[in-house]
Each structure stands twice: as C-alpha cells, then as structure tokens.
Amino acid sequence: MEFLTAFDFKETFTAAMILFAVIDIIGSIPIIVDLRRKVGHVQSEKASIVAGILMIVFMFVGESMLNLIGIDVNSFAVAGAFIIFFIALEMILGIQLYKDDAPETAAIIPIAFPLIAGAGTLTSVLSLRSEYSGINIIVAIVLNIAFVYLVLKNSGRIEKVIGKQGINVVRKIFGVILLAIAVKLFATNIKELFI
Template sequence: MGFDIKEILTATMVLFAVIDIIGSIPIIIELRNKVGHIQSEKASIVAIIIMIAFLFVGESILKLIGIDVHSFAVAGSIVILFLALEMILGITLFKDEHPETASVVPLAFPLIAGAGTMTTLLSLKAEFETINIIIAIFINTIFVYLVLKSSKKIEQLIGKSGIDVIRKIFGIVLLAIAVKLFVSNIQGLFH
C-alpha cells in the first residue's frame, strides 16, 4: 500500500494528542525556570531516534516475551484511554517524577517519547503502513522542537486557559482513538 495522506494525517493527529506537547508547556516552562536552558535540538533528535527505533524493534521485543501486536494494542488502547481521561477531567493518574535537568532524560524520555507514545506507535503499526507512521513521527518532532524553542512565547500568547481548552479537545480526540484501537484490535485477539 505505501504512502497514504489519510494515514499520515491520522497518525500525526494520534501522536500529537498522545505526546501532548501543548499540555506539557507548563512542565517545560517549569524546567526552563529551574535550569535556565532547554536543549531543544538534543531532546528532539533523541526523541525521534527512540520513536523510530521502537517502531522497528518494539514488535521483535514483544515476540521475544511472547506478546502479539493485537494484545499490546489492546493494552495500549487502555493506557491511551487513561491519558485521555487525565486530559479531559484534569486529573493525574500517572505519577511523573520532576527531573532536575532539562536535557534528554526529562524531555526526550519520558515527556515526548514516553510509555504512551511507545504503546501508540505499536498500536498504529498494527493498522497503518510503517512509512506513514515515520512521516507522522517527523512531523510531530518538528512541532515538538518548535514548541520547545518558543514555549515562553506560546504561554504568553494563549495563556493558561487556552492551554487547558486545547488539552480537553485533544483529550476527547484521544478518547475516540482509544475506543477505535480497542475495538479493531480486540477482534484480532479472537481470530
């Protein structure tokens, strides 16, 4: 099948919602205030390497431990469901440690390429062509880089209430995606 604009757009939106870089702006600003500087380039490059590497070897790692992609996608849809509920309801279900340095570790992993992103990549791989997912990863990484570079300007421009509204909208999109992933992959478990 190969290159498909619809798949690229869908995968880009799914990853955008899961990575939730807009919702992470308050954390990014807090990090910048603590350490003075954020290594945007380094964090973006490491995040893209982690995501693409997991896209290719994630399935092999699963096979090694005896888990098929459909099972992982169903589990992933449940994780995505909880991420969506966090965004919509404004609650914290996942506990994140607040790092002391703003470089690769807090930003590239787990903030950008965290467990939710990894789960989503394998869930997408069960449905979409790999090339389309890679393009979606690149699009998201460019956006992440731009947000990291201009987080202060964005905060001043849309304010806290604007960020909250965006998070809730993407939370609803993510919830719908979680339901779709669950339904399409739960059938694969029984065939």
C-alpha cells in the same frame, strides 16, 4: 520502492493527529517553562532528535522485542488502548493518574523520555504499526518532532500568547479525540485476539 508507494496522506494525517494528541506537547508547556525556570536551558534540538529516534527505532524493533517475551502486537495494541484511554481521561478531567518524580535537569531524560517519547507514545507507535503503513507512521513522527522542536524552542512565547486557559482548552479537545481513538484501537484489536 514498495515502502514509498504505500504512502497515504489520510493515513499520515490520522497517525500524526494521534501522536500529536498522545505527545500533548502544548499541554506540556507549563512543565517545560517550569523546567527552563529551574535549570535555565532546555536542549530543544537534542531532546527532539533523541525522541524521534526512540520512536522510529521502537516502531521497527518493538514487535521483535514483544515476540521475544511472547506478546503479540494485537495484545500490545489493546494494552496501548487502555494507556491512551487513561491519558485522555487525565486530559479531559484535569486529573493526574500517573505522577512522575520532578526532574532535576532539563537534559534528554525528562524531555525526550518520558515527556515526548514516553510509554503512551511508544505504545501508540506500535499500535499504529498494526493498522498503518510504516512510511506513513515515520512521516507522522517526523512532522510531530518538527512541531515539538518549535514548541520547545518557543515555549515561553506560546504560554504568553495562549495563556493557561487556552492550554487547558486545547488539552480537553485533544483528550476527547484521544478517547475516541482509544475506543477504536481497542475495538479493532480485541476482535483479532478471539479469532
């Protein structure tokens, strides 16, 4: 019951926007379209469900996994701030700092992980856990997964409507938002390390 009373619309909205920017599913439309062209079919339902489960499970067991190897959540959040910072730079400057091998199939591996629930997303989920209530993060994850599913299902249509230029504009806007989030996350958690 305490879990449900902790629900806060503002926290949920902020967490949802952070995850939306990190997942960057709109910016991934060209990759999804290319995958669809190569392999013929993208398993939208499966990819969305697996990505959602990965994020929620990591939110609950991520901290225990870190404790097992002797890392506290604040240190992980600071590391997460760096990852988010570099993702934001990629989005704003249109550069690629990290390059994955081109996937050969459009099964769960390239779409659910690492495209949706990659290192940046999982780091963000755990970083959010240090600041927000669990129920708010879960609702934010569910909202993002629903949106991801819609985008995966209609990626070809969306690319035609928005166009490559539109996708680039959206990426740059969310890159700036992500950069600000990375700075805030870093500032909030770095203080805890020196107390």
